[in-house]
Amino acid sequence: MSEQIDQALARKYDAGFVSEIESDTFPIGLDESVIRRISAMKEEPEWMLQWRLQAFRSWQKMKEPDWAHLGYEKVDYQSISYYSAPKSMKDKPKSLDEVDPELLRTYEKLGIPLHEQEMLAGVAVDAVFDSVSVVTTFRAKLEEAGVIFCPISEAIQKYPELVKKYIGSVVPRSDNFFAALNSAVFTDGSFVYIPKGVRCPMELSTYFRINELNTGQFERTLIVAEEGSHVSYLEGCTAPQRDENQLHAAVVELVALDNAEIKYSTVQNWYPGDENGKGGIYNFVTKRGICETNAKISWTQVETGSAITWKYPSCILRGDNSVGEFYSVALTRGRQQADTGTKMIHLGKNTKSTIISKGISAGNSSNAYRGLVKMGPKADGARNFTECDSLLIGDRCAAHTFPYIESSNPSAIVEHEATTSKVSDDQLFLCQQRGLDTEKAVSMIVNGFCKEVFKELPMEFAVEAGKLLEISLEGSVG
Amino acid sequence: MMLTIKDLQASVEEKTIIKGLNLTINPGEVHAIMGPNGAGKSTLGYVLSGREGYEVESGSIQFENQDLLEMEVDERARAGIFLAFQYPVEIPGVSNMEFMKESVNAARKERGEEPLSAAEFLKTAKAACKQVNLPLDFLKRGVNEGFSGGEKKRNEIMQMILLQPKLCILDESDSGLDIDALKVVADGVNSQRDGERSFLVVTHYQRLLDYIQPDYVHILADGKIVKSGGPELAKEVEVSGYAWLEGHEEASA
Numbered sequence: 001m002s003e004q005i006d007q008a009l010a011r012k013y014d015a016g017f018v019s020e021i022e023s024d025t026f027p028i029g030l031d032e033s034v035i036r037r038i039s040a041m042k043e044e045p046e047w048m049l050q051w052r053l054q055a056f057r058s059w060q061k062m063k064e065p066d067w068a069h070l071g072y073e074k075v076d077y078q079s080i081s082y083y084s085a086p087k088s089m090k091d092k093p094k095s096l097d098e099v100d101p102e103l104l105r106t107y108e109k110l111g112i113p114l115h116e117q118e119m120l121a122g123v124a125v126d127a128v129f130d131s132v133s134v135v136t137t138f139r140a141k142l143e144e145a146g147v148i149f150c151p152i153s154e155a156i157q158k159y160p161e162l163v164k165k166y167i168g169s170v171v172p173r174s175d176n177f178f179a180a181l182n183s184a185v186f187t188d189g190s191f192v193y194i195p196k197g198v199r200c201p202m203e204l205s206t207y208f209r210i211n212e213l214n215t216g217q218f219e220r221t222l223i224v225a226e227e228g229s230h231v232s233y234l235e236g237c238t239a240p241q242r243d244e245n246q247l248h249a250a251v252v253e254l255v256a257l258d259n260a261e262i263k264y265s266t267v268q269n270w271y272p273g274d275e276n277g278k279g280g281i282y283n284f285v286t287k288r289g290i291c292e293t294n295a296k297i298s299w300t301q302v303e304t305g306s307a308i309t310w311k312y313p314s315c316i317l318r319g320d321n322s323v324g325e326f327y328s329v330a331l332t333r334g335r336q337q338a339d340t341g342t343k344m345i346h347l348g349k350n351t352k353s354t355i356i357s358k359g360i361s362a363g364n365s366s367n368a369y370r371g372l373v374k375m376g377p378k379a380d381g382a383r384n385f386t387e388c389d390s391l392l393i394g395d396r397c398a399a400h401t402f403p404y405i406e407s408s409n410p411s412a413i414v415e416h417e418a419t420t421s422k423v424s425d426d427q428l429f430l431c432q433q434r435g436l437d438t439e440k441a442v443s444m445i446v447n448g449f450c451k452e453v454f455k456e457l458p459m460e461f462a463v464e465a466g467k468l469l470e471i472s473l474e475g476s477v478g
Numbered sequence: 479m480m481l482t483i484k485d486l487q488a489s490v491e492e493k494t495i496i497k498g499l500n501l502t503i504n505p506g507e508v509h510a511i512m513g514p515n516g517a518g519k520s521t522l523g524y525v526l527s528g529r530e531g532y533e534v535e536s537g538s539i540q541f542e543n544q545d546l547l548e549m550e551v552d553e554r555a556r557a558g559i560f561l562a563f564q565y566p567v568e569i570p571g572v573s574n575m576e577f578m579k580e581s582v583n584a585a586r587k588e589r590g591e592e593p594l595s596a597a598e599f600l601k602t603a604k605a606a607c608k609q610v611n612l613p614l615d616f617l618k619r620g621v622n623e624g625f626s627g628g629e630k631k632r633n634e635i636m637q638m639i640l641l642q643p644k645l646c647i648l649d650e651s652d653s654g655l656d657i658d659a660l661k662v663v664a665d666g667v668n669s670q671r672d673g674e675r676s677f678l679v680v681t682h683y684q685r686l687l688d689y690i691q692p693d694y695v696h697i698l699a700d701g702k703i704v705k706s707g708g709p710e711l712a713k714e715v716e717v718s719g720y721a722w723l724e725g726h727e728e729a730s731a
Contacts, residue, residue, distance in 0.1 A: 425530070426567040430621075432551040433527050433561050434581035434637065435588070441552075444580065448571030448620065 019106040025084035025215060030077055032056065035184055038083050042153045042187075045160060051173065055183030058174035065177055068339040069368040069400055072308050075247055075282060082185045084215040086129060103129060106209065124149055126190045126206040128219060136190075138202060145201050147231075148193040152220055155191035162193060166224050170253035170290045170316070178284040178310075182218045182251045189219035189250070194229035194260075203458055205234040210270075210281070216247035223253070225260035225295075232263040232458055245273075245307060247282050254289030254297055258319065261296045262289060265457050266313075270305035275363075277335030280307025287311065293319030293348070300456045303330040303340065312370065314343035317351035317382075324353040327453040331446075332365035332397070341371035341402075346379040346412065355386040358450050361397035368400040375412035382412040390420040391449050393442065479540070480505050480645055480676045481526075486537035487701075488525045494535065495521045497701030503645070506673040510687055510712060511680045513698035514720040519680045520564060522698070523649045526678075527561045528554050541645070556588035558644030562634040562651050569621040574633065575603060577621045578640050585641055606639040609669065611662045628659040635666035646670070647678045652686035664689030684716035 026034060035056055039049040064074060086103060107127055124138035126149065142149050148159065156163050173183035190206040210217045225231055248270065256262045264287075273280025283306035289297040299313040315324030326342035344353035353373065361367040373384045390399035405414050423445050431441035447454070481503040488496040495518045503509055511519055524532045526539065528551040539546040546554060569577065583593040594602070600617075607614055610632040622630050631651055638646055651663055667677065667690050679690055687695070687709065695711040696703045699720070705711065714722075 424567065427569050429529055429551065430563065430567050430569070431577075433529075433555050433563075434577070434641070435552055435555040435584040436580055437552050437584075440580065440584070444572055444577070445569055448569055451571035 055173035059180035146195040152191040179286040186220040192223040196226040200231040221252040228259040234265040252287040256295035266301040273307040285311040287313035291322035296323040298325040300327040309338040320348040327456040331360045333362040343372040346382040350381045362393035370402040372404040375407040377408040388418040482540040487535040508677040510692035560643035564650040575617040627654040
């Protein structure tokens with residue numbers, strides 16, 4: 001059976017093409033002058049530059065973490081470039097007509113047309129190419145509702161008070177090695193601001209594309225939901241197929257004020273490297289949200305790409321009655337390694353969190369769930385429920401679970417359930433006997449396993465995520 | 479000819495289970511295979527459907543002029559071979575509806591037909607669900623997830639009705655059923671007898687054959703058909719069990 005499955009899993013990565021675009025790329029290497037140049041390119045105010053420099057100084061004193069269940073050659077931070085932007089973006093195109101058609105074609109090939117009339121109705125997109133945002137759609141429509149959705153580089157200039165108030169407020173600039181690096185050199189990303197009481201009229205989405213060779217992508221996303229507001233946001237990511245590893249170190253900060261709700265979904269399909277583990281993205285990401293009273297943050301992620309994934313979207317439940325959720329599907333195959341999970345920090349009274357994690361390992365891959373549930377001394381009546389399921393496909397892969405529970409409040413309740421199962425010969429035979437080929441059978445079983453998470457995704461993307469898994473397992477496109 | 483099995487010898491884990499079996503089934507015929515436990519009844523069903531681990535050592539199987547042994551499990555299924563399982567397995571999270579729609583459309587694609595739309599499929603699925611006396615919410619539930627033994631068997635028959643196969647192999651579809659459930663299963667099968675579709679009914683007990691009238695009954699013992707006859711042969715088994723099988727001791731399960 002495992003031979004059949006291996007064949008079913010031998011996939012091509014369809015997003016692996018390289019766009020022929022002339023870029024301005026910094027020489028490799030990192031020192032203070034590089035940071036000053038980035039800041040200057042972005043025409044940032046002085047306070048932003050100082051913030052970056054302080055982050056850089058902290059980073060220099062920090063050590064790369066090695067506690068994760070990952071094995072990889074350490075990154076040489078002096079051998080990559082920290083900024084790359086298409087030349088055509090230098091003139092700051094004012095409308096889509098002025099954007100380099102090759103850039104637009106890149107997104108079209110990825111299935112993300114940037115012309116508003118061709119887009120999925122009801123979804124606004126910010127397209128980030130290497131270090132710059134190419135275009136943000138439906139801005140006018142969003143502005144009518146008072147919603148700000150723009151590249152963070154633009155927000156720093158246009159809304160400095162908002163950015164200054166919230167940037168680093170959830171993930172401090174020296175939070176960890178990768179977050180500090182990001183704080184020093186971040187180039188672009190999205191900024192979202194939802195005013196008090198507003199329900200964002202559209203889904204917001206950012207699409208990240210790494211194109212240039214030997215360039216790291218360091219994006220930074222900041223979402224602020226004022227009291228009683230509501231927003232659903234989705235990010236997608238792909239990169240060309242290259243033999244060299246590429247670095248992606250992002251920071252995402254979410255602020256949900258009283259009674260606000262943020263739903264953050266990720267469909268991550270970075271290039272995972274080839275069968276022998278050559279190439280692929282190193283994905284080191286810090287994502288964290290803070291919930292004030294009665295607020296809710298929900299993270300949903302579908303992770304199928306990257307050679308290395310190091311990522312723990314977390315919630316700080318500071319306000320009473322606030323709610324944190326984490327729904328995750330992580331699929332690893334080939335030589336992929338993932339160490340992913342979440343942290344739920346319960347500080348307020350009657351705070352609730354739910355963690356549903358589905359890990360699928362195939363090929364020679366390794367898939368680890370790492371989660372922390374912390375009940376603070378004031379978290380009276382707090383509750384957590386964790387369900388952590390692993391599915392193994394074949395007999396050369398591995399699944400690991402590292403749950404950490406710290407409770408300082410006797411009235412808090414923590415529940416943890418974990419299962420590990422295999423795609424069985426019996427299940428496969430039943431599907432095949434009903435006329436389904438091996439690929440379809442495996443993808444159907446895997447999709448069934450992930451159902452609880454897929455139903456949390458916005459509808460359009462649930463279908464996409466299901467397809468992505470199917471494709472990942474199918475070997476036709478990817 | 480629907481199915482022709484010649485001198486079939488097959489093994490499981492290097493142990494020969496089927497030891498020279500010959501059987502011919504014409505379109506529209508119902509054949510019952512009876513026999514003591516361990517005679518190779520279920521093995522025959524798995525060999526016909528092509529399950530991995532069931533090795534054909536010698537002999538041939540022709541299915542409608544095709545060499546069945548050259549075909550993969552799913553190809554055989556799409557060609558019209560259906561196996562109703564004795565112990566159907568659960569597939570959590572995959573709804574019965576979704577599962578069967580994919581199956582039906584895979585078979586349609588093979589025949590060069592357009593896939594059924596969700597609405598069209600729902601209509602036929604509801605009818606089939608009612609026919610086997612299962613509540614409609616079974617269509618939404620995960621495949622066999624939390625079904626009782628009897629519900630699983632009826633679910634198998636529902637799939638058979640939806641897939642419209644050419645040859646249906648029923649592997650002990652009566653085991654563990656009470657009399658009412660047994661009737662539902664038998665009615666489901668009988669409703670599919672149209673003079674073209676053939677059936678291979680594998681059973682230990684005569685009971686099922688009171689409700690599904692076979693054209694032929696074969697007694698399988700130690701991997702061979704030792705006696706063939708009409709429905710009266712089943713009655714004989716009912717009266718005297720399998721002990722009369724000369725030279726073939728009843729093997730234990």
